[in-house]
Amino acid sequence: MNQNLLYQHSTLADLTAGLFSGTMLVSELLKHGDTGIGTGDGLDGELIILNGTLYQVTSTGAVNVLQPDDQIPFATVNFANYQPETAIQEQTRDETLAQIAGRHPWQNLFYSFQLTGKFSYMKTRSVKKQSKPYPTLEQAANDQATFEKYDVTGTMLGYYAPQLYNGVAVGGFHYHFLADDHDFGGHVLDFTVADAKLSMQVFTDLQEHFPATNPEFLNFDFAKHNDVASQIKNAEQ
């Protein structure tokens, strides 16, 4: 188990191309990490992995636990080794992300953060399960469900990718949330921290795993799909 390694299955670019079919078993993914984020088969909801359990927040807002024989199209995972950083109180999203970004000279590295505690406001979204022929990620994201909650306790799990890797991942921050009582979560659009603890983990290594036996991926013509950056911006941020 290498805690310096960030492992990713498939890429954001593949999702922007509408390659939503599950191409990795949950049981296989969890060999590469116990903590992470991703999306479900057919873009079925937002995934957050905590302590080796893969939670799926669907577009109805329900939270399910995915099973070992479920398939996922995209995920980023690591073995947790988060180091305590600081307490954060009464801060907006922008203030909090700026504080996280300013704590270490890691702008050219991949790193992860966790914020655990109380949030006075949380706005999330979850994408809806799509059926074939799949649309683009941007089209699917226009079909998302959004959820808001005030005074919620839980865990926000985020990843930072250097801008150079926008396309492989989401350049900048990408973060999901799960409430402690497992009745609320998703891909975070906005939040306000009430009182939370920040911890962070930096990675020296990135392992990119491709869906190497999936015909849709193998035959997709990325030369005809050249607006990945704007699609990621519109779909994920």
Ligand SMILES: [Zn+2]
């Ligand atoms: Zn997300």
